[in-house]
Amino acid sequence: MSARIAKLYVWLTCLFAANIIVYTVVSLSKKESSSKSAGKEKFVTVKDKLWRTVDFSKLPLWELLSLYLDRRGNPILRNTTEVFNLTWPESCNDRFESATSKIHDFASYPEHMKDFVLSMHCRNYSLLIDAPNVCHHKPELLMAIKSQVGNFYQRQAVRDTWGSSGKVGNWTVKTIFLLGRQDPEGGHPNLSILLDFERQKHGDILLWDFHDTFFNLTLKDILFFHWLEEGHCPTVEFIFKGDEDIYVSTDNLAMYISGLNASEKQNLFVGNVIRDARPIRDRKLKYFIPESFYKSNYPPYAGGGGLLFTRDMASRLHHATQGIMLFPIDDVFLGMCLKAMGVDPQIHHGFMTFDISEREKQNLCTYRDLIMVHRRTPQETIRLWQEVNDPTMPCSLSDL
Numbered sequence: 126m127s128a129r130i131a132k133l134y135v136w137l138t139c140l141f142a143a144n145i146i147v148y149t150v151v152s153l154s155k156k157e158s159s160s161k162s163a164g165k166e167k168f169v170t171v172k173d174k175l176w177r178t179v180d181f182s183k184l185p186l187w188e189l190l191s192l193y194l195d196r197r198g199n200p201i202l203r204n205t206t207e208v209f210n211l212t213w214p215e216s217c218n219d220r221f222e223s224a225t226s227k228i229h230d231f232a233s234y235p236e237h238m239k240d241f242v243l244s245m246h247c248r249n250y251s252l253l254i255d256a257p258n259v260c261h262h263k264p265e266l267l268m269a270i271k272s273q274v275g276n277f278y279q280r281q282a283v284r285d286t287w288g289s290s291g292k293v294g295n296w297t298v299k300t301i302f303l304l305g306r307q308d309p310e311g312g313h314p315n316l317s318i319l320l321d322f323e324r325q326k327h328g329d330i331l332l333w334d335f336h337d338t339f340f341n342l343t344l345k346d347i348l349f350f351h352w353l354e355e356g357h358c359p360t361v362e363f364i365f366k367g368d369e370d371i372y373v374s375t376d377n378l379a380m381y382i383s384g385l386n387a388s389e390k391q392n393l394f395v396g397n398v399i400r401d402a403r404p405i406r407d408r409k410l411k412y413f414i415p416e417s418f419y420k421s422n423y424p425p426y427a428g429g430g431g432l433l434f435t436r437d438m439a440s441r442l443h444h445a446t447q448g449i450m451l452f453p454i455d456d457v458f459l460g461m462c463l464k465a466m467g468v469d470p471q472i473h474h475g476f477m478t479f480d481i482s483e484r485e486k487q488n489l490c491t492y493r494d495l496i497m498v499h500r501r502t503p504q505e506t507i508r509l510w511q512e513v514n515d516p517t518m519p520c521s522l523s524d525l
């Protein structure tokens with residue numbers, strides 16, 4: 126038998142085996158979808174055991190919707206999604222009522238959690254204010270800062286201190302602010318005229334057409350990644366993403382990225398990494414997540430006060446977000462995306478998401494090894510920036 130004929134036999138054998146596997150998966154899935162015991166939906170999945178029956182009625186909503194998305198994106202199983210008994214809204218204007226029917230205690234959810242569930246199907250929001258010239262000077266380091274419409278003082282404090290544009294070491298730095306809507310109907314003052322003046326003066330604001338709430342911060346990440354994917358700021362190599370109430374040592378940040386080699390940049394996603402975290406079940410806290418919505422532990426994630434990644438990682442995260450169901454806590458959502466990508470976030474002790482002790486705050490020398498600290502008021506940020514960068518101070522960064 127010639128080598129060519131032998132290869133043909135091997136190829137035909139593999140093709141036959143693949144067809145058997147596909148037939149088995151589809152047959153078992155359809156069989157399970159048609160059999161319901163006491164009104165409980167079930168399906169077959171591969172985990173731990175070869176075939177394991179899972180009861181849909183016992184799954185928390187986030188896991189149920191994630192399985193639905195997985196199956197809907199599978200060319201073999203997409204025609205079996207009727208077993209989930211879900212009606213996916215056709216537009217962002219439609220409320221996700223079908224999802225609420227899967228939560229036995231939905232009526233007890235806090236109002237902000239209810240709002241999130243009813244709109245968690247949507248992630249496509251138009252850009253109301255763009256910043257087309259924000260990267261005119263071809264920055265290599267972009268500081269993407271989450272802000273809110275009414276926080277003019279915080280944004281200006283950032284611009285006047287660590288977020289000022291220009292050269293830091295060998296790096297050209299530019300700051301951009303990420304915002305959502307805060308409408309007068311929601312009890313907010315109408316600040317559109319002031320915001321338009323700020324836009325014209327600074328040209329560093331991105332505003333999207335979604336309600337800017339704590340549980341919608343995840344949308345800022347998704348929409349910002351999409352904005353980058355459209356070709357904005359092509360010269361940017363590194364992105365620092367953080368909150369508006371932090372203090373950043375841009376000198377230390379520039380020094381850190383300058384020392385990275387090619388292999389260290391490959392999967393760079395660095396910050397204050399939190400591991401083995403569990404959802405907060407205390408209803409009085411803003412991080413409260415009901416058990417009927419999400420039950421598992423959180424994957425490793427970096428605290429959102431401030432974190433650093435490469436432009437390539439931003440692109441990879443953009444693609445990963447398309448397959449991950451929205452989660453109301455933005456830090457955790459990015460951790461879920463990293464897990465799906467097989468990337469482990471890296472810890473750096475210079476990222477102080479949970480601030481430093483009161484004693485350390487009094488010693489300016491503390492800041493010589495830090496990249497960011499959380500939290501600071503606009504007044505504290507300005508004062509700290511002036512003191513740390515005072516050339517007469519023995520521990521000023523310029524002396525290092």
